[in-house]
Amino acid sequence: MKKVVIYSTYELSHQEIDKLVEKIPSLKNYQIVNQVDKSLIAGLVIKFADRIIDLSIKGRLNNISKKLYEET
Amino acid sequence: MKKLDHLIEKAKSTIQEIGTAPIIKDYGQVLEVKDGVAIISGLSNVGYGEVVEFQNQVKGYVIDIDEERNGTIILGDYLGIKGGDLVFRLGYTLSVPVSKEMIGRVVNSLGHPVDGLENFTQTTNYPVEKIAPGVIKRKSVDVPLQTGIKVIDALVPIGRGQRELIIGDRGIGKTTLAVDTIINQKGQNVICIYCAIGQRNSKIASVIETIRENGAMNHTIVVSASASEPVSLQYLAPYTATAIGEYFMDQGKDVLIVYDDLTKHAWAYRQLSLILRRPAGREAYPGDVFYLHSRLLERACRLDEKYGGGSITALPIVETLEGDISTYIPTNVISITDGQIFLETDLFNSGIRPAVNIGLSVSRVGGAAQTKAMKKVAGKLKLDLAQYREMAAFSQFESELDEQTRQFLNRGARLTQILVQDKNQPLSLAHQVAIIYAAANGYLDKIEVTKVKESEERILSYLNQKGRRWLERVNKKNVIEEEDEVELKKLINEAL
Structure with missing residues (x-):
């Protein structure tokens, strides 16, 4: 079974992971590993083998800073 | 304070734009x-x-x-x-931002300004790699691109949309020739792009200074990838320059691009290819080094009026070692281009500058684009010079020469002298025609070879004073009619 790593700012409980699988059904086919990464500030990062879904505050802030930098 | 408010406004709108997806x-x-x-x-x-x-x-x-x-x-x-x-x-x-604001500026291989001035505000993106326009879209070259250099405009004429190689050893005026051509495009409605690949920063700075001093920066863009920049950027620079050129060509404008120089571009590509472990061929260049340059130079073209009628003229520069043009990159680029201007160290050292070797230089398509006025005077010049070269080689051993031969040699020596031209002083078509007319028709035969230069200057300054109307007329019509010829004869006689 392929692995998927979910990064979060605190260790997720089973209920929380189940909720997530409910929202993203494709996660069912993967073995879920949870890792803590405080630098995300808040939110989640879901990392597949070659695709990343960034739902964190850090990613969003990065995005804004990049846009602003490009435009000015 | 106003600026800060503006920035905050911008940040707010950016954040809204990004949303929460x-x-x-x-x-x-x-x-x-x-x-x-x-x-x-x-x-x-x-x-x-x-x-x-x-x-x-x-x-x-x-x-x-x-x-x-x-x-x-x-x-x-x-x-x-x-x-x-x-x-x-x-x-x-990969695409680069292009914009009208680029004119007069210095940018890097990614299209970002590197001259310390403000960023471009309105840009569109153009792909760096693009397949060249096909045969349907093209038209044969028929409009001249005046370089302002006598020897080139007369003997190896260049047309808009042509690709003419400038080849020769280091330090004998390849860049000067190209820069003079850029300077001469002042008021000719041509946008010039000088693309420096792997050059010393000091040289790029001095080229920009020369262009600026001669008031030619207002129609020029410099794309700079100096020797200190990563090879990846040196590799990209000519493609970026062409992308910028295509932006202007698509608006129906005429563009001149100088690639200085493609030898260093090939070196940059060789380095990348060796690191990527691609099989090395002759001189350790990868197998596709021909395609590297052919796909670049094919993008130079003249579009049919139906497709906007713009053009890109390419002046690639290639450096040789010891005048050897039979090495890999020079032979490749010679076969891709529509002709070459071959510069020679010996000529340069003997004071013939620009040191163009007339025998080895050709222009395969430019003849169709030469102006009528120039054609009229240059035909005779070409023939006389060819005969002079042949005879000069023979006559070195002969002490006694018949009258006719001596006259030929005499004329030839003077013709060679009038093709000498100082750098950064391009001449208008009419000026060139007048000088070549004078020499080819024997007006300078009586003057000593060392004083030909003086007489040339005398004719030019006399024309500038008294022959204004004649100059304007010829520059406008591009033709010499009978009455123009009569008047020119009179003017030359008066000047001498």
């Missing part, structure tokens, strides 16, 4: 970093020529795809990239 990206990881090249794993869906972004926001350009790993060239500083860094796919092929 999740960010989904394909990613890979850096396996190896080498000089200007990174090997990455993952990114199985990436396409050739696509842009990727490293974790530290430096961009990369995919030029090698394998089953499990991809080779990318790093567009920028590669010292900050570490093994294991994430690489994201951006999903578009």
